[in-house]
Amino acid sequence: MVRTYFLLAWTWTRAAAAYPASFWLMTVFGVIIAALDVAVILVVFANTTSLAGFSRDEVLFLYGAASVSFTVCDMFVSNLDRVSQHIKAGTLDTFLIRPVSAWLQLATDRFNGTRVGRVLQAGAVLGYALAVLDLDWRRAWMIPVMVVTGMVIFTALWTLAGALQFALTDAPEVSSSFTYGSQQLSQYPFSIYGRDLVGGVTYVVPLAFINWQPGLYVLGRDDPFGTPEFMRFMGPAAALVLALLAALAWRQGIRHYRSTGS
Amino acid sequence: MSSHIRRCKTIPLYARLVRYGFRKHATYVWAALAGAFTNSVFGVLRAYILIALWQTRPGLAGYDVTDAVTYCFVTQAFIGPMQLFGGGLGIPERIRSGDIALDLIRPASLQLSSLAEDLGRAAYLFLVRGFPPMLLGAAMFGIVVPTDPGRWAAFLAGFAIAVVVSFGWRYLVALSVCWLVDDRGVAVLSLVLTTFFSGLMVPLHIFPGWLGDLAAALPWAAMVQLPTDLYLGKAPVLETLAFQAFWAVVLLALGALGTRAIRHKVVIQGG
Numbered sequence: 387m388v389r390t391y392f393l394l395a396w397t398w399t400r401a402a403a404a405y406p407a408s409f410w411l412m413t414v415f416g417v418i419i420a421a422l423d424v425a426v427i428l429v430v431f432a433n434t435t436s437l438a439g440f441s442r443d444e445v446l447f448l449y450g451a452a453s454v455s456f457t458v459c460d461m462f463v464s465n466l467d468r469v470s471q472h473i474k475a476g477t478l479d480t481f482l483i484r485p486v487s488a489w490l491q492l493a494t495d496r497f498n499g500t501r502v503g504r505v506l507q508a509g510a511v512l513g514y515a516l517a518v519l520d521l522d523w524r525r526a527w528m529i530p531v532m533v534v535t536g537m538v539i540f541t542a543l544w545t546l547a548g549a550l551q552f553a554l555t556d557a558p559e560v561s562s563s564f565t566y567g568s569q570q571l572s573q574y575p576f577s578i579y580g581r582d583l584v585g586g587v588t589y590v591v592p593l594a595f596i597n598w599q600p601g602l603y604v605l606g607r608d609d610p611f612g613t614p615e616f617m618r619f620m621g622p623a624a625a626l627v628l629a630l631l632a633a634l635a636w637r638q639g640i641r642h643y644r645s646t647g648s
Numbered sequence: 649m650s651s652h653i654r655r656c657k658t659i660p661l662y663a664r665l666v667r668y669g670f671r672k673h674a675t676y677v678w679a680a681l682a683g684a685f686t687n688s689v690f691g692v693l694r695a696y697i698l699i700a701l702w703q704t705r706p707g708l709a710g711y712d713v714t715d716a717v718t719y720c721f722v723t724q725a726f727i728g729p730m731q732l733f734g735g736g737l738g739i740p741e742r743i744r745s746g747d748i749a750l751d752l753i754r755p756a757s758l759q760l761s762s763l764a765e766d767l768g769r770a771a772y773l774f775l776v777r778g779f780p781p782m783l784l785g786a787a788m789f790g791i792v793v794p795t796d797p798g799r800w801a802a803f804l805a806g807f808a809i810a811v812v813v814s815f816g817w818r819y820l821v822a823l824s825v826c827w828l829v830d831d832r833g834v835a836v837l838s839l840v841l842t843t844f845f846s847g848l849m850v851p852l853h854i855f856p857g858w859l860g861d862l863a864a865a866l867p868w869a870a871m872v873q874l875p876t877d878l879y880l881g882k883a884p885v886l887e888t889l890a891f892q893a894f895w896a897v898v899l900l901a902l903g904a905l906g907t908r909a910i911r912h913k914v915v916i917q918g919g
Contacts, residue, residue: 408830415836422840426849430701432856433708438700557682563689570693578700583692 390486394494395462402499412500420457420504423573424449424511438577443518444605445575450512451529452572452597455536457508461501463493463541466548467565469639470558473551479645488640492548525604531622532600536572538625539596542632543568549632552639572596577610584611592624661756662764669768680773683728684780691724691781695789698850709853715880716851718792721785722876723848728777729770729807730814730871732848734839736769737762739822740831748826749914759900759907763815770811792880799878802885806875809892813870816899817842823906826913847873867895 402409427449431442440448469492472478481488481495516529547561554560576584576598587593602609603618673680698716702708711719726732739762742748751758785791794800821838825831843849846868853873855863863869870892877883 405830408832411830411833412836415833418840419836422844422849425844429850429855430697433854434701434704436704437697438703554682556678557685559679559682559686563686567686567689567693570690574697574700578696580696583696 387487387490391462391490391494394486394491395497395499398494398497399499409500413503416500416503417507420453420507423453424507427573438575439610440575440577443515445573446511447515447519447605448575448597448601449573450508450515451532451601452536452569453508454505454512454533455596456540456569456572457501457504458537459540459544461498461505463544464565465495465497466492466544467551467558467561468492468495469548470551470555473555473643476645478643482640482643489545489636519605521604522606525606528600528604528618532595532597532604535600535621535625536596538622538629539592540565540568542625542628545629545632545636549635549639552643568593568596572598581611588613588617592621592628595621595624658756662760665761665764666768666771669765670772671768672765673769673772677776680728680776681780683773684777687724687727687777688781688784691721691785692788694724694849695720695785699789701854709851710882711851711853711880714790714792715882717785717789718880719851719876721781721791722879723872724781724785725774725778726807726810726872726875727848728773730811731818732814732842732846732872734818734821734835734842736766737818737822739819740825743822743825743910748910752911752914757907759819759903762819763812763900766815766818767811770815774807794879794881796881799881802889803875803879805889806878806892809889809896810871810875812896813867813892813899814842816896816903817867817871819903820899820906823903823910826910842868842871845869846871847876867899870895 424446427442427445430437431445435441437445466489469478472481472492472495478488481491484491543565547565550561550564551558571579571587571593576587576594584594588595588599599609599613599618600621609617695717698720699713702711702713702716706712708716739748739758742751748758751761754761782791786793794803817838821831821834824834828834845852845863845866847863851873852860852863852869854860864873874883874888874892878885878888
């Protein structure tokens with residue numbers, strides 16, 4: 387499965403590399419767009435030293451950790467949210483009759499290697515934050531765990547977004563509220579949000595485990611909402627549950643898909 | 649005499665194009681509602697950032713917390729009508745396919761007919777994508793709703809000019825396809841400039857030092873920051889409208905020059 391994935395991704399990358407100038411330009415532009423979110427954080431902190439109890443560098447740490455997970459998924463699976471486009475164009479049927487899973491083919495469809503720039507940008511911010519924050523290095527093992535947990539959660543979200551588009555073929559933009567909305571949500575410490583919203587994204591959709599709960603552990607801070615200590619370590623379990631639900635939803639979507647017949 | 653007849657026909661023509669633009673986009677009601685939903689969700693997330701900032705700095709930039717929340721939802725409501733993420737015009741595709749040659753020989757100006765259609769589009773999206781974020785913001789946080797009819801008039805005038813400014817900018821971006829093989833670079837540049845320097849992400853008033861002064865003088869300020877300030881009653885009405893009108897005229901004039909330039913270019917290529 388992994389081999390097939392990289393074979394398909396490599397094919398698309400080679401196609402894109404036929405235009406090297408365009409390839410590098412888009413990589414650079416990807417970095418610039420991603421940097422806008424950092425620019426907003428810097429503008430906010432040009433006006434204050436702390437936002438809902440968190441310093442600039444702590445926010446950059448939370449941003450960096452979530453963004454590494456997000457941008458990796460944006461590169462490798464985000465094309466799943468083009469399901470509705472394929473349904474409308476009638477091209478989904480071709481994916482279904484080939485001897486590779488439709489999920490893999492859709493994830494690699496028009497694989498875009500230029501998004502690697504965003505991954506590097508996110509990594510650079512995370513690296514900066516880790517360098518300037520005075521962290522307790524006995525807790526650093528959590529950083530790779532949280533990044534991988536975040537990747538599983540974002541992959542599940544994109545799969546859900548794709549599955550949702552089998553139902554909402556005319557309104558695909560709704561699904562980007564979940565994927566890109568989750569990224570926007572996880573850029574800032576959850577202490578800025580309302581208690582109900584944080585409850586929802588902790589216990590209903592486990593977005594709090596992308597970076598907030600494990601991030602609190604890495605930073606050695608208590609949860610302003612008073613969740614118990616063990617919640618910091620629940621990320622991998624929550625991510626697996628979400629991934630299972632996403633897989634089920636995806637299968638339902640594929641099963642109930644009726645071709646346009648044209 | 650003949651010019652008199654032409655003028656009589658011209659105005660109804662463009663009025664009809666405005667109506668067609670409105671009706672064309674009214675076909676995609678689900679897409680518009682989905683956009684409204686997404687704009688509302690992001691509005692809520694942005695609102696929390698601004699609330700947190702204004703709680704630590706009450707009165708920052710002359711806004712109180714309610715003003716800041718209102719700012720957030722009003723600006724989210726602008727995304728659809730002003731196409732702040734780019735696009736909205738069919739010109740780039742028509743340049744690529746060569747259909748633009750047909751548009752250029754039509755007896756109506758390409759720029760004005762595009763503007764007319766875009767105004768119809770903006771009017772439709774103002775209704776469908778503008779109100780939901782504001783209603784949600786009002787329900788969740790409470791927003792400022794002006795009671796003074798004068799302020800509403802100022803806001804609607806500022807909003808209308810802002811749509812023209814946004815058209816003027818997007819038209820220039822669209823024409824650039826004629827000279828560039830790959831227009832994605834310009835699209836990204838425009839996205840960055842428009843979302844950051846219009847005040848869509850955070851109010852321009854809180855930009856530090858020279859960056860704030862620069863942003864306030866650029867055309868993108870006329871799109872989002874200024875009409876929102878008119879809504880909040882935080883800006884002198886006449887000066888603000890004059891500044892917006894200045895940029896609308898400059899961008900439309902550049903667009904007219906650009907239209908002339910592509911007319912020559914198309915003739916050369918189409919020989």
